[in-house]
Amino acid sequence: MTQQTLYDKLWDRHVVDTLPGGESLLYIDRHLIHEVSSPQAFAALREKRRPVWRPDANMAVPDHAVPTRNRELGVPGIRDALARQQVRRLEDNCRDQRIPLIDLTDQRQGIVHVVGPEQGLTLPGVTLVCGDSHTSTHGALATLAMGIGTSEVAHVLATQTLRARKLKTLRVRFDGELDEGVTAKDMVLAMIGRLGTAGATGYAIEYAGDAVRRLSIEARMTLCNMSIEAGARAGLVAYDRVTEDYVRGRPGAPRGELWDQAVRRWRGLVSDSSARFDREEVFDAAALEPQVTWGTSPEMVAPVSGRVPDPAAADNDQDRASLSRALDYMGLEPGQTLEGLPIDRVFIGSCTNARIEDLRLVASLVRGRRLSPRLKQAIIVPGSGLVRLQAEREGLADIFECAGFEWRAAGCSMCLGMNDDRLAPGERCAATSNRNFEGRQGKGGRTHLMSPAMAAAAALTGVITDVRGL
Ligand SMILES: CC(C)[C@H](C(=O)O)[C@@H](O)C(=O)O
C-alpha cells in the first residue's frame, strides 16, 4: 500500500470532488465563527437568499472586540461603538440562522481557538475552518484546520465545503530534550527564525520528533498556532495517547460505544513510517535557548543571550533598509544585547499562550514574588472563561494578583488593538502572543514576542531576562 502522510490521509478522506484547474472540493466537518470576519459573509448569504446548510456544524463566539473588564455589563458594556456593533451583529446573525453561539456572558466564552478544542468541537480526523489565520492551532489534535477568507466563510456556511488546492508537506522534526525553561513557544520562534515568514508558504507543516511527542496538547497548540507565521496554511501533530487523553470526556467528544469506534479510527491518524514529505527541517531541541523577537516580524527573533543585528552587516540594500526601519520603530541600537532591555508592559494571553498550562507555568515562577515596580502594567488574560475558572480554583489567580498582575476576563485583548487593551505609542511590551507587526498592539507600540515563562521573568525584573537564571 502507498505510504501516506497524515496530511494526505486527512485530505483524501474529505475530498468530495476534483474541480477543473487543480482545485478540489473538501467537505468541512466543523466551522468556527467570530465577530470580525463573519458579518460580510452573512450579508452575502442574505443577499443571495441562501440559508446556512448545516447550522449545527457551526459554532460562534465573540473574542476579538470584547472588553476584558466589567463583563457583567454584557454587550451594552462594550464602550467602542464599532466593537459593540460587531458583537451584536454576530448575535443577530446566529439567531437568524440558528447557529449555536457562546455569548459574552457565557462562562465558556473565550478565544475561538481556545474554545474549540476545550469544548471538544475540534476532534481528531476532522476538517475545521474559521475565518481567522490562526485556525492552524487546531491541528495539534490531528485535525486538518485552516484559516479562510470572508468569501470562503460564506461558501462554507452555504455548502459546508471549501475549494482548496492540496498543499505540499513539510516535516519539522525536533530531536532531543528541551532545556528547563525552554518551551514550545521557543521551538516555534526558532523555527520561524530559520525558515522566515514566507519559508513555509504553500506547505502544511507536520511537527514530529521526540521533543514534540513529549509535549502536552496545549504546547502542541502553541506550535501549530504559529505555523501561519512561517507562511504555512496548516500545522499538524500526529494522534497519540496524549491526544486521546485530552479529548476524552469533552462536551463534543463521542461517548460509550461511539468513543471506542472513534479511537480505533483515530489511531491511524499518523504519517506512515516511510511516507514521503516534500521537505524536511530538523532542529536540535536540546540546543534551543529561550527566544525573543527584537523586530517587527516574527522572523526577527534571536536567542535571549543574543544581540540585535547591525544593519551595516546586511547582505543587500533591501535587507539593510528593512532592518534599519525595524530597529528605528523598535527604538533599538544595532548590536545591543536583548537581556536587560527595559519593558513597560507585560501581556500574558492570546490563542498562542493563554491555556491553563501556560498560566500554571507563570504562577510557578511568580508565586510569593512581586512584579518590578518600574512596570506600568502587567495583565494576564485567560484564553477562555473556563480557563479563568480553573485558574481561580487552583489558586493561580490569587498568586497573580498578589504578585501585582491584573487578572482579566477572556478574549484576544492586547494581542491586537481591536478592543480597550492597547499599548500607547513608544511603549515596550513583553507579549506571549504571535505577531509583532508595527502597530499590532496599538499605534506605535513595541512588541517583543516570547514564551509565558520569559514574560513572567520580564514581569519580575522589569527587563528582558533569561528565565533560566531567575
Ligand atoms: C481579525 C482576524 C481576522 C485576524 C486573523 O485572521 O488572524 C486576527 O485574529 C489576527 O490574529 O490577526
Ligand code: SF4
Ligand atoms: S488571540 Fe490574537 S492571534 Fe489569536 S485569534 Fe485573537 S487576535 Fe488572532
